[in-house]
Amino acid sequence: xxxxxGSINGVGDIYQPYEQKKLNYTGIMSTGFKDFLLRPELQRSxxxxxxxxxxxxxxxxxxxxxxxxKTAVFVLTTLHQLHPQPKPICILVLCHTRELxxxxxxEYDRFLQHFGDSVTCNVIYGGQPIQDHIKILTEKPPxxxxxxxxxxLALVKGQHLxxxxxxxxVLDECDRMLSELDxxxxxxxxxxxxxxxxxxxxxxxxxxxxxxxxCKKFMKNPFEIYIDNDTKLTLHGLQQYIVKLNEDCKTKKLxxxxxxxxxxxxxxxxxxxxxxxxxxxxLSKQNFPSxxxxxxxxxxxxxxxxxxx
Numbered sequence: 001x002x003x004x005x006g007s008i009n010g011v012g013d014i015y016q017p018y019e020q021k022k023l024n025y026t027g028i029m030s031t032g033f034k035d036f037l038l039r040p041e042l043q044r045s046x047x048x049x050x051x052x053x054x055x056x057x058x059x060x061x062x063x064x065x066x067x068x069x070k071t072a073v074f075v076l077t078t079l080h081q082l083h084p085q086p087k088p089i090c091i092l093v094l095c096h097t098r099e100l101x102x103x104x105x106x107e108y109d110r111f112l113q114h115f116g117d118s119v120t121c122n123v124i125y126g127g128q129p130i131q132d133h134i135k136i137l138t139e140k141p142p143x144x145x146x147x148x149x150x151x152x153l154a155l156v157k158g159q160h161l162x163x164x165x166x167x168x169x170v171l172d173e174c175d176r177m178l179s180e181l182d183x184x185x186x187x188x189x190x191x192x193x194x195x196x197x198x199x200x201x202x203x204x205x206x207x208x209x210x211x212x213x214x215c216k217k218f219m220k221n222p223f224e225i226y227i228d229n230d231t232k233l234t235l236h237g238l239q240q241y242i243v244k245l246n247e248d249c250k251t252k253k254l255x256x257x258x259x260x261x262x263x264x265x266x267x268x269x270x271x272x273x274x275x276x277x278x279x280x281x282x283l284s285k286q287n288f289p290s291x292x293x294x295x296x297x298x299x300x301x302x303x304x305x306x307x308x309x
Contacts (some may be wrong), residue, residue: 041114042080048113057081059200059219061174063207063226070203071107071172077201078144078168079111079119086119087165088141092194094149094187095172096180098125098299104146104172119143126151127299134160149177149186156193163194174202175211184214191218251282258288 064070078091095101101123108121120140124133124147133151136142137160145152145161155161169191171177178184200219207215207226216222245253258266270276273294280292291305 039080041116042076042111044114045111048110057199059222060202061207061212061215061219061222061224061226062201062203064203064205066205070205071104072111074168074170074172074201074203075104075107075111078170079108079115081167081199082119082143084118086143088143089145089161089163090165091144091168091170092152092163092166092190093144093146093170093172094152094177094190095146096148096176096183098127098148099302100173101125101146101148108144108146121146123147124151124155125299130154130158134158137161149183149190153186153190156190166194166198168199168201169194170200171202171215173204174215175204175207178211178214251279255283255286255288258283 062070062073074093082090093101093104095104105121105123112119112121120142121144122136122142124136124145126148128151130151133155137155152161156163171187176183177187200222202215202218204211212224212226243253254268268279270279273296276292276294280290283290293302293305297305
């Protein structure tokens, strides 16, 4: 279904374009999961997770707002296409952060609960000893491999990871992965080492025109699903407010808001890791239980802090 792409001749022109045509999917969209004769164990998992509606083996570009179930779309689709006794590394999912890789694995685990031991999912990312990942791939390679491009590419170059069985290639948050040139080159090198015949899926909450062009170069006749109106990218029921303040008034106003608003948990995004630590300490002193997380922490510290929250 998918395609290979040309060698790197500089950042600007590294792909072989394909002719694009629109496809009609009315029949798919009007049908429920129960009409697709899904595997019984997958049907049970779908019921357990509360999903109602289902896409086909073509390449897909999908932009939809966060929380709409993009991850579940490719998890369900890829699992249903598996052979009853699947070979190792049939599905590869690439994402740009370790945290997202763990989230995707958790979603696969949710729907694998009735599959038994014949179908497994594992996650691989940088910052961990590469020997641990080599051991995983050597002793019991998973059916579904989720990972970050840098570590996946290192394992491929070291000939510890091969894609002869690969049937589906997924990029989650593809805009982030393809807009950063170093990561884009890693993705392209990995892609070149996969079989020509495969399904390619790309998903993102935001997808600019320039990145859409790049996405299509990895695909053959992709089916495209876009929400072009940025105002529709906010989840229903979510209210957004802007308060314009001088820099020296921001912390005081934040504490006032935390004092006056009813909430269970709050996530505060700041510009730097130093600011994250300083603000967390200040909030703790003001009797708001707080912790911080940023890219300077090692993975074990991040996981501990997330559990504490």
